[in-house]
Amino acid sequence: MALGNAMIADQIIPSLKYLASSGFDVYIFDYRGYGNSEGKRRINAIIEDYREIIDLLNSKYDKRFLYGVSLGGAVIMNAIGSDAEYDSAVIDSSPSRFSGFGCPERIDPINNLPDDASKIFVITGKKDQVLDSDMTAPLREEAQRRGAKVIDGVDFSHPYMDRSLEAHKTRTKLIQHYFTKNPD
Numbered sequence: 001m002a003l004g005n006a007m008i009a010d011q012i013i014p015s016l017k018y019l020a021s022s023g024f025d026v027y028i029f030d031y032r033g034y035g036n037s038e039g040k041r042r043i044n045a046i047i048e049d050y051r052e053i054i055d056l057l058n059s060k061y062d063k064r065f066l067y068g069v070s071l072g073g074a075v076i077m078n079a080i081g082s083d084a085e086y087d088s089a090v091i092d093s094s095p096s097r098f099s100g101f102g103c104p105e106r107i108d109p110i111n112n113l114p115d116d117a118s119k120i121f122v123i124t125g126k127k128d129q130v131l132d133s134d135m136t137a138p139l140r141e142e143a144q145r146r147g148a149k150v151i152d153g154v155d156f157s158h159p160y161m162d163r164s165l166e167a168h169k170t171r172t173k174l175i176q177h178y179f180t181k182n183p184d
Contacts, residue, residue: 002072081112096139117146125156
C-alpha cells in the first residue's frame with residue numbers, strides 16, 4: 001500500500017486487517033521524511049522507492065496487487081506508468097495532476113495511465129474535502145474510457161476520513177471484493 005500525504009504506516013496498519021483477513025500479505029512503508037523514516041520528502045524519490053519496493057515484492061509473489069490512497073494513488077500510478085507488473089490495482093482518491101503545482105507533467109497520474117486500464121479500479125468520493133472533483137475526475141473519467149472500473153461514491157469522503165462508518169465499510173468491501181474476485 002502507498003499512503004496518502006501526512007499518513008503514517010503505524011496509524012494505518014490496524015485499518016488494513018480486512019485485507020489481511022482475506023489472505024493478503026499487506027506491506028506498507030513510510031515515505032522518506034515521514035514517521036521514523038529518514039531523508040527529505042521528495043516526490044521523485046518517493047516514486048522511485050516504490051518502484052523498487054514493487055519490483056522486490058513481485059519477485060516473491062505470484063499475485064501482485066497494488067493499492068494507493070491520495071498521494072499514494074499517484075505514486076502507484078507512476079509505478080504502473082513505468083511498467084511495474086501487477087494483477088490488479090486500486091487507486092483511491094488520487095489527484096489527476098501535479099503539474100499545476102510545479103511538478104513535471106511526466107509524474108501526473110493521468111499521464112501514467114496505461115492504454116488498457118482494465119486491471120485498475122479508481123475510487124473517488126463526492127464528499128471528499130481534501131481533493132475535490134476538479135482534482136480527481138479527470139483521472140477517473142480517463143481511466144473509465146480506457147476500461148478501468150470506477151466509482152464516484154456518493155457518501156465517500158477522502159480515504160480513512162469517511163464521515164460515516166457505513167461509508168467506510170462500503171469502501172473497504174469494494175476494495176476487498178475487487179482484489180479477491182477480480183480475474184487476472
